[in-house]
Amino acid sequence: MIRKELKREIEKALMALEVGFSGSDTNLEQPADFKFGDYSTNVAMVVAKTAGLNPKDLAEKIAEQIRLNNNPNIKDVQVAGGGFVNFYLSEKFFAESLRAILKTGDNYGRNQTLSGRKVVVEYTDPNPFKEFHIGHLMSNSIGEALSRIIEANGAETKRACYQGDVGLHVAKTIWGYFQAEKKENLDIHDWGKFYVAGSKAYETDEETKKEINDINRQVYGRTNDKTNQVYDLGRQASLEYFAEIYKRLGTSFDFYFFESETEKIGKKMVEVGLSKGIFEKSDGAIVFRGEKFDESMHTRVFVNSLGLSTYEAKDLGLAKLKFERYPYDLSVLVTGNEVLDYFRVMLKALDLLEPELAAKARHVAHGMLRLPTGKMSSRTGEVITAVSLIEEVKKRVLEKTSERELPVEKKEEIAEKVAIGAIKFSILKQSPGRDIVFDFDRSLSLEGDSGPYLQYAYTRAKSVLAKADKEIVDFTQGEEPMVIEKLLIKLPAVVERSFQELAPQHIVTYLVNLASSFNSYYAKNKIIGSENEAYRLVLTRAVAQTLKSGLTLLGIPVLEEM
RNA sequence: GCGCCUGUAGCUUAACUGGAUAAAGCGUUGGCCUCCGGAGCCAAAAAGUGCCGGUUCAAAUCCGGCCAGGCGCACCA
Numbered sequence: 001m002i003r004k005e006l007k008r009e010i011e012k013a014l015m016a017l018e019v020g021f022s023g024s025d026t027n028l029e030q031p032a033d034f035k036f037g038d039y040s041t042n043v044a045m046v047v048a049k050t051a052g053l054n055p056k057d058l059a060e061k062i063a064e065q066i067r068l069n070n071n072p073n074i075k076d077v078q079v080a081g082g083g084f085v086n087f088y089l090s091e092k093f094f095a096e097s098l099r100a101i102l103k104t105g106d107n108y109g110r111n112q113t114l115s116g117r118k119v120v121v122e123y124t125d126p127n128p129f130k131e132f133h134i135g136h137l138m139s140n141s142i143g144e145a146l147s148r149i150i151e152a153n154g155a156e157t158k159r160a161c162y163q164g165d166v167g168l169h170v171a172k173t174i175w176g177y178f179q180a181e182k183k184e185n186l187d188i189h190d191w192g193k194f195y196v197a198g199s200k201a202y203e204t205d206e207e208t209k210k211e212i213n214d215i216n217r218q219v220y221g222r223t224n225d226k227t228n229q230v231y232d233l234g235r236q237a238s239l240e241y242f243a244e245i246y247k248r249l250g251t252s253f254d255f256y257f258f259e260s261e262t263e264k265i266g267k268k269m270v271e272v273g274l275s276k277g278i279f280e281k282s283d284g285a286i287v288f289r290g291e292k293f294d295e296s297m298h299t300r301v302f303v304n305s306l307g308l309s310t311y312e313a314k315d316l317g318l319a320k321l322k323f324e325r326y327p328y329d330l331s332v333l334v335t336g337n338e339v340l341d342y343f344r345v346m347l348k349a350l351d352l353l354e355p356e357l358a359a360k361a362r363h364v365a366h367g368m369l370r371l372p373t374g375k376m377s378s379r380t381g382e383v384i385t386a387v388s389l390i391e392e393v394k395k396r397v398l399e400k401t402s403e404r405e406l407p408v409e410k411k412e413e414i415a416e417k418v419a420i421g422a423i424k425f426s427i428l429k430q431s432p433g434r435d436i437v438f439d440f441d442r443s444l445s446l447e448g449d450s451g452p453y454l455q456y457a458y459t460r461a462k463s464v465l466a467k468a469d470k471e472i473v474d475f476t477q478g479e480e481p482m483v484i485e486k487l488l489i490k491l492p493a494v495v496e497r498s499f500q501e502l503a504p505q506h507i508v509t510y511l512v513n514l515a516s517s518f519n520s521y522y523a524k525n526k527i528i529g530s531e532n533e534a535y536r537l538v539l540t541r542a543v544a545q546t547l548k549s550g551l552t553l554l555g556i557p558v559l560e561e562m
Numbered sequence: 563g564c565g566c567c568u569g570u571a572g573c574u575u576a577a578c579u580g581g582a583u584a585a586a587g588c589g590u591u592g593g594c595c596u597c598c599g600g601a602g603c604c605a606a607a608a609a610g611u612g613c614c615g616g617u618u619c620a621a622a623u624c625c626g627g628c629c630a631g632g633c634g635c636a637c638c639a
Contacts, residue, residue: 029578036582045581045619055619081582082619127639168638259639285637296565304637311639341566341634365567368632400601418601429587430575434568435632442574442588447601449575449587456601464598497578509576512586523594523603540598562601 002073002489003028006039006087009074013065014043019051019058030493034486037078037086044083055083094481097489099474101542109491109549113499114155120326121147121157123334124251127164128238129173131192132245133376133383134369134438135336141427142366143334144251144555145504150332152553153499158254158326162318165235165258171216172198174230175208188237196381220308245386249420250555255325257318263309266317269353270302270309278352288312290345297345312346319350319357330360332502337365337433364502367435384438393419393444400446401562417557421451424556429508449512451556454547457515459562460522461544468528468537475534483517484539488546495553504554511550518543 007028026043044059051058059079066077066085075090101108123143126136143159151157164170176194180186201208218224219231246252270286273279279286284305290297302313309317322331335343343363351358370376376383397415404411426443427436436443446452487510494510497503518540527536551558 027578027581031582032578032585033582040582042581049619084582164639283637287636298565298635300635301637306637308637310637314639336633337567338633339639342639344566367568370632397601426574434575437574439574445574445588447588450601452601453587456599460599460602467598493578501579505576506578509586512576516586519602520604522598526598528598561599 002089002093003039003493005071005073006041009066009069009071010041010043010062010085012069013062014047016065017058017061019047019053030490031086034483036080036084038089038486038489039087041085041087042083044079044085048083059083059085089481091478091481094485094489095475095478098485098538098542101488101545102538105545106549106552108545109495109553110152110154111492111496112154113496114150114153117155117329118326119150119155119157119330119332120160120255120322120328121150121332121334122160122162122322123147124246125162125164125335126242127167127169128235128242129165129170129191130195131378131383132242132386133378134386134389135376137249137386137389137423138366138369138427138436139334139336140246140249140251141424141555142364142432142504144249145424145428145507145553146332146334146364146502148553148555149495149498149504149507152495155330158328159251160255160257160322161253162257162262163239163259166219166260166263168212168216169195170219170231171212172202173234174198174215174219174227175201175212177230177234188233189241191234191238192378192381192383192385195378199379248390248416250557255322257321259314262314262317262321264317265320266313266315267303267307267309269316269320270313273349273353278349288345288349290348293348294344296341297348298341300342300345302349312342312349315346316350316353319361320354323357328360330362331357332362332364334364334366334432336368338368340365362502364432366432369436369438371438389423390416390419392440393422397422397446397452414559414562417559418446418452418455418562421455421551421556422446423451424554425449425451425454425508428504428554428556431503431505452562454511454515454551454556455559455562457518458544458547458551458558459560461518461540461547462560464522464527464540465537465544468533473534475532475538477532477535479532479535482521484514484521484543487514487517488542491546491550498553507550507553511547511554514543514546514550 010028026041026046028039028041031037031040044062045055048055048058056079062085063077063079066074073090073093074087076088078086078088080086121143124136124140126132147157147159173191173195176197179197180194198212202212215227218227222228270279274281274286279288279302285301286303287299287301289299291299300312301310304310319331322328347358347361371382371384394415397418398411401411401414422444426445429449490510494506498506525536527533527540530536548558
């Protein structure tokens with residue numbers, strides 16, 4: 001690895017100069033702007049400070065020492081700014097890197113930092129009997145990308161989905177179904193409507209509230225045949241519907257957890273905690289006093305006065321259940337940020353009960369997808385469903401391909417992949433945590449920084465390779481490394497950083513830069529039939545490979561033509 | 563009221579966890595197809611990062627105080 005090699009050069013230089021070296025606070029990274037070199041270190045500034053030297057002078061001395069070594073991978077070492085030491089790598093190094101990318105193939109970008117470790121990622125978490133809306137799409141896109149990134153860092157990775165198949169929302173939907181059933185023949189898939197009807201009636205009508213509470217009890221206890229029948233039908237229909245969406249999105253889960261199974265485990269944990277004094281009784285409920293530990297936390301009910309686990313106890317149970325099924329080293333949880341405060345309290349309780357589980361948990365809170373009119377609400381029916389969004393984007397994509405001469409099925413397949421890519425890109429391009437105000441024309445683009453832009457760059461590269469119609473042979477004559485080569489070698493570092501920060505947007509930004517520099521090169525330079533054809537074909541191949549690796553890491557479909 | 567999160571060109575976002583001249587896309591203005599795919603390319607105008615202080619060789623990033631928005635604060639999930 002070139003990075004290690006450069007580090008060694010730096011250490012050698014420091015030793016020769018006989019200044020004390022503490023590498024801990026220094027860094028060696030690939031700067032965003034290539035005019036500052038291919039790698040850059042701030043070591044001179046850090047060391048100069050502790051040693052009481054002038055940073056620029058020290059930097060010059062370090063650079064001089066390294067130049068003396070004549071490392072064939074290093075073309076030049078320069079000092080810039082307040083004392084940065086910048087490395088410029090040689091043509092030989094870049095030529096070898098290109099060959100290495102082709103050799104590595106689809107594995108390019110992977111590393112072994114998490115080798116031997118087990119990670120579980122939980123995301124999406126839709127509730128049966130409720131709509132799968134664009135908020136779930138957000139969680140799914142982020143969770144799937146993170147799973148793939150973690151996998152690429154060498155961990156054995158499992159995907160988990162947690163679904164609320166019992167609870168008040170279920171009873172409301174079933175009640176709505178019973179009402180609708182009286183009027184017409186109906187479709188069990190209309191649970192969105194049933195839920196809206198049930199929710200409204202629950203809040204406005206006391207009589208209905210009782211009926212719905214009865215249904216809730218019937219569901220928990222499975223005591224009523226008619227309710228059971230509708231419940232089983234609806235639950236299965238929901239799960240099948242979700243499975244179809246997962247397939248379209250390119251996600252598949254290794255574990256499905258249900259609230260019906262975490263409920264009892266959680267309750268037991270709370271009871272144990274109660275006897276240890278972690279929880280206390282209050283008004284018939286069992287509560288956790290978060291504010292005792294940190295003023296930013298508050299009291300929450302874990303078991304209600306009816307003796308039923310609330311969401312918080314169920315989550316305790318879930319952590320335990322997950323670990324039983326898959327003894328993980330790290331558990332990543334992707335949820336909306338509206339549960340941020342709640343999660344702090346729940347995790348603190350978990351920390352007191354099962355410290356080793358709490359220590360392994362990492363929470364990624366993504367922002368909310370909101371409508372220009374405000375927050376989405378499945379209770380009032382103000383939601384955009386995932387399916388309707390995908391279909392709408394598809395329609396727009398098909399308008400663009402209308403003049404292309406392709407069979408209808410092919411167009412359909414392309415439109416599907418482009419639409420999914422556009423949607424995922426719009427979610428992944430920003431750091432998770434921020435809200436997205438959902439507006440078609442603003443947040444979803446098919447041009448410029450967009451999913452299709454990346455897909456297009458890939459198909460274009462592939463098209464050139466196909467047209468060249470020859471075996472890629474090794475080149476003898478390289479070219480002065482340009483931005484493309486410099487970008488190509490960055491992928492592994494970007495993948496690692498994306499894991500460290502659990503931040504897929506770094507890969508997005510990287511791919512946009514790569515695609516852009518390739519498009520720019522393509523516009524100005526002839527590839528096929530040029531003097532340097534062999535080299536340029538290898539370069540094109542490496543770009544295609546890198547785009548493919550990166551897109552796959554994001555869960556954005558790669559297509560051969562569009 | 564208390565707590566948590568967020569605030570960057572007109573708009574949507576980035577910025578290697580404190581680094582170098584704050585970077586892209588959309589939109590606006592002006593260019594580019596006898597040439598490998600125009601979902602493309604080139605260029606221009608456009609912000610000093612909500613406001614005020616502080617720490618530092620270095621601040622969009624850290625600290626303090628304001629302002630604005632969002633979310634959460636007892637038996638929903």
